[in-house]
Amino acid sequence: MTDMVVVAVVSGTTRAESVLVEAARRADESDTVVHVLYVVGLEWYARLELHLAERLGIPTGSETIRSICERKADRLAAPALEEYEAVGRVGNPIDEIVQYAEQVGADTVVLDGAGHWGGGWWRRSSSLLEQLRERDVPVVPVY
Template identity: 30%
Template sequence: MTIVAAVDRDERDSKAVKQGIALAEAFDEPLHVVHVISQSEFREIEQSSVDRSGKTVPMDEIRERAREEAEKVAAETAEAYEAKGLVGDPADEIIDYADRVEARYICVGGRRRSVVGKALFGSVTQDVLLGTERPVVTTMRDGDDA
């Protein structure tokens, strides 16, 4: 089994990674830190990275960029982890990855949003919570504690 900590590029002091470390140590499980590049971000990268020959960036390179984002976040907090980069719908990719590695827990960060904000923009954390049978630990970002 594995502990999966999902992060985004806005997190530099990730509470999800810190919680993932605590769970990984408590259960003697490996920690995988995951960052997902959404399809819209992928298209932006793809369009901005067309070289002179008209070739687009290969999917493996995009996944590597996502893995590097996970690495940046995890390196500031964790000592032992495996960074993973995925491309697609963030909630779906996190859930699918957790299923593939038979995760014991999924750790995700949250932020306080209004009801209207959730309706308009959705919530990856909410989608993960509602979309998996696996235990999910959510943490609030600094300034969002209630």
């Protein structure tokens, strides 16, 4: 197996299975691994932290939210993939995707090209895909 990684972004989509299938196909072709990434944006983080702390009485903090994101990634990936690494991140989604892709040496980032990314994910003047490409992230959109 090589040191290269295919990152499947499963947050911001209702079609995670399609993203995971494409990521698995690409990983098989290049004999590499799939990392399943679930990112919570800062707006969602604030709402989730408030919900957990005030309504449910659960301790919060970025590590707690990251752990929740990791479990979501795992829950989405388990039915579709045999081998993968589930990863949760909190922050500006574009920055988190770019930083994670650089951190693991991703040769491909697969995501939903028509995803519902919500407010605050990107500048209104350009799409998420355009911003990732501007930052030299090797993006493969799934439609």
